[in-house]
Amino acid sequence: MKILVTGGAGFIGSNLVDRLIDEGYKVFVIDNLSSGKKENLNKKAIFYKADICNLNKIFPLFKGIDYVFHLAANPRVLFSVENPIESHKVNVDGTLNVLYASYKNKVKRLIFASSSAVYGNIKKLPLREDMKPNPISPYGLHKLIGEYYCKLFSDLYNLETVCLRYFNVYGPKMDPEGPYALVIGKFLKLKKENKPLTIYGNGKQTRDFVYVNDVVEANILAMKSKKVGKGEVINICSGKNYSINYIAKLIGGKKIYLPARKGEMKHTLGDNSLAKKLLGWKPKISLEEGINYLLNNYF
Ligand code: NAD
Numbered sequence: 001m002k003i004l005v006t007g008g009a010g011f012i013g014s015n016l017v018d019r020l021i022d023e024g025y026k027v028f029v030i031d032n033l034s035s036g037k038k039e040n041l042n043k044k045a046i047f048y049k050a051d052i053c054n055l056n057k058i059f060p061l062f063k064g065i066d067y068v069f070h071l072a073a074n075p076r077v078l079f080s081v082e083n084p085i086e087s088h089k090v091n092v093d094g095t096l097n098v099l100y101a102s103y104k105n106k107v108k109r110l111i112f113a114s115s116s117a118v119y120g121n122i123k124k125l126p127l128r129e130d131m132k133p134n135p136i137s138p139y140g141l142h143k144l145i146g147e148y149y150c151k152l153f154s155d156l157y158n159l160e161t162v163c164l165r166y167f168n169v170y171g172p173k174m175d176p177e178g179p180y181a182l183v184i185g186k187f188l189k190l191k192k193e194n195k196p197l198t199i200y201g202n203g204k205q206t207r208d209f210v211y212v213n214d215v216v217e218a219n220i221l222a223m224k225s226k227k228v229g230k231g232e233v234i235n236i237c238s239g240k241n242y243s244i245n246y247i248a249k250l251i252g253g254k255k256i257y258l259p260a261r262k263g264e265m266k267h268t269l270g271d272n273s274l275a276k277k278l279l280g281w282k283p284k285i286s287l288e289e290g291i292n293y294l295l296n297n298y299f
Contacts, residue, residue, distance in 0.1 A: 001026065001066050002025075002028065002066050002067075003020055003026065003065070003069070004029075004030065004062065004065045004068045004107075005020070005029050005030075005045075005069045006029075006030045006031070006052055006069070006070045007036065007070075007073060007113070008031055008036070008041065008045060008047075008069075008071070009031040009033055009041045010036040010040070011040075011171075011173050011212070012113065012166070012215055012216075013029070013031070013036065013069070014040035014042070015172065015212045016219055017041065017042050017045050018042050019213075019216045019217075019220065020220075021042050021044045021045065023220075027042070027045045027046070028046045029041060029045045029046070030050050030058055030061060031049065032049060032052075033049060035075075052072050053093060054097075055100070059101045059104070061101075062101040062102055062104075062107060065105060065107050067107065067108055067223050068098065068102045068107050068109075068111070069110075069113070069223075070098045070110055074086065076139070077117060077139045077264060078261055078262070078264075080139035081137055081138065081262055087138055087142065088142060091139065098110070099150065099153045099159065099161075102159055103153055103159040108160060109160035109162065109229055110153075111161075111162050111164065111219055111223060112147065113164060113166060114143045114144075114146060114166070115139070116166065116168075116235070116270060117135060117139055118135055119133055119134065119135075119268070120133065120134035120135045120136040120137075120140055121136050121266060125241075125267060125269040126269045126270055126271040127268065127269065127270050127271065128235070128271045129165070129271075137264075143165075147163045147231070147233055150162075151163075151230070154230045155230075160228075160229035161229070161231045162222045162228045162231070163232065163233045164218055164222060165236060165270075166236045167210050167236065167237035168207045168208060168210065168268065169182075170182060170185065170210075170294075171213060171294070172212065172297070172298055173212075174212070183244060184247060184291065184294070186198070187247060187251045188251060188295065190253070191251050191252060196253065196255055197253055198256055199245070199255055199258065200260050200261045200264075201244075201257070201260035201261075202260075203243060203244045203245035204243050204245065205244055206242060206243045206244075206266075206268065206269065207242065208239070208240065209238060209242065209247075209287050209290070210236060210237050210238045210283055211289075213284075214238075214281075218275060218279060218281045221280060222234070225280070227277075227278045232278060234275050235271060235274060236270075236272070237269075237270030237271075237272050238286075238287070239271065239272045241269040242287055251291065
């Protein structure tokens with residue numbers, strides 16, 4: 001069985017590639033290494049350095065592929081606010097290229113990495129897939145367009161698709177550097193360097209964090225489940241939310257507060273009952289366990 005992972009040198013993609021290789025699949029990776037790293041990449045994966053915006057270059061790489069996991073993206077909310085056109089090219093045009101190449105090359109199923117950012121600032125929690133999306137950043141809108149394209153390709157061209165709306169993912173190989181780094185990775189790095197933890201806003205904003213191994217498991221189940229394939233949208237979340245102040249407390253050390261950032265949601269909390277129903281999935285690793293593991297092993 002041949003599997004193609006776009007964005008396979010990135011944080012979540014590389015964890016997925018490791019698991020697929022452990023399960024004995026032949027894995028191909030397309031990545032332009034814009035945020036991903038070659039050292040993340042499993043040595044047994046076949047790597048193509050290519051940009052998903054270049055359809056002519058990526059199209060032949062889909063020949064003979066059974067399943068596609070599409071994770072390549074410009075995945076940062078703030079980046080999309082500051083660079084909406086560049087972000088759109090990768091997140092929307094790139095996604096369309098990947099869908100088109102998959103359909104034309106008769107891929108069996110494509111699993112799309114969507115995001116809880118499609119919900120925007122919906123006040124009613126927990127967030128459920130049947131709520132009307134209300135993105136408040138270009139990135140959120142790009143992911144919503146990607147979901148609609150997946151559904152359209154299923155309806156129009158019979159390409160099986162599934163969209164997984166990840167919430168805040170953390171775990172080994174996440175990037176702790178730069179202005180768009182995810183909060184847990186950033187805090188762990190600052191703690192290691194004995195620097196104060198920087199909190200944007202009052203720290204009372206909450207996030208639903210999900211450990212990367214749980215996200216990988218959801219992807220594998222989405223590939224195998226007989227109950228999906230028609231563009232379903234499924235939350236991948238823990239179903240619990242924690243404040244940034246609580247994360248800072250778990251990690252320990254001093255804190256400093258900076259002004260809140262634009263385009264960011266106040267709260268995220270997902271309902272994961274659909275994932276349970278359609279994929280037989282539920283998260284296994286608690287936030288405390290996950291952070292403890294990272295504190296002891298990675299930072
Ligand atoms: P990441 O930045 O580590 O991975 C993205 C990968 O895509 C990188 O390896 C990057 O080099 C590659 N890439 C970017 N543009 C490309 C292009 N034009 N052509 C080819 N490759 C390209 O980010 P991640 O956190 O691993 O996210 C993976 C996916 O999951 C993304 O689609 C993201 O939107 C989605 N997602 C992530 C989270 C999270 O909490 N990390 C939450 C929701 C959704």
